[in-house]
Amino acid sequence: xxxxxxxxxxxxxxxxxxxxxxxxxxxxxxTDLQIDNRSGQVIYVRVNSASAASATxxxxxxxxxxxxxxxxxxxxxxxxxxxxxxxAAATVTSIAIRGx
Numbered sequence: 001x002x003x004x005x006x007x008x009x010x011x012x013x014x015x016x017x018x019x020x021x022x023x024x025x026x027x028x029x030x031t032d033l034q035i036d037n038r039s040g041q042v043i044y045v046r047v048n049s050a051s052a053a054s055a056t057x058x059x060x061x062x063x064x065x066x067x068x069x070x071x072x073x074x075x076x077x078x079x080x081x082x083x084x085x086x087x088a089a090a091t092v093t094s095i096a097i098r099g100x
């Protein structure tokens with residue numbers, strides 16, 4: 001059986017460290033999610049929320065150098081959006097978000 005390739009979401013809102021959470025959109029939605037944080041800081045991640053991630057409103061965190069992978073959602077749940085809040089010293093371009 002051929003492997004299914006991860007794909008990149010579309011950046012809907014560009015992140016600005018300590019100012020604006022980034023927003024990425026999967027189309028079609030993803031059922032598996034992987035996030036690789038190389039920003040230099042802890043990041044705050046929110047999935048499928050109408051409101052943006054922040055340091056006080058998030059679903060999970062990822063430490064610098066941490067790859068969060070293997071998030072597999074039930075067949076009736078998909079990931080359409082991922083929002084990430086970056087602290088002031090973060091390099092917002094050093095992140096990889098992938099989904100299947």
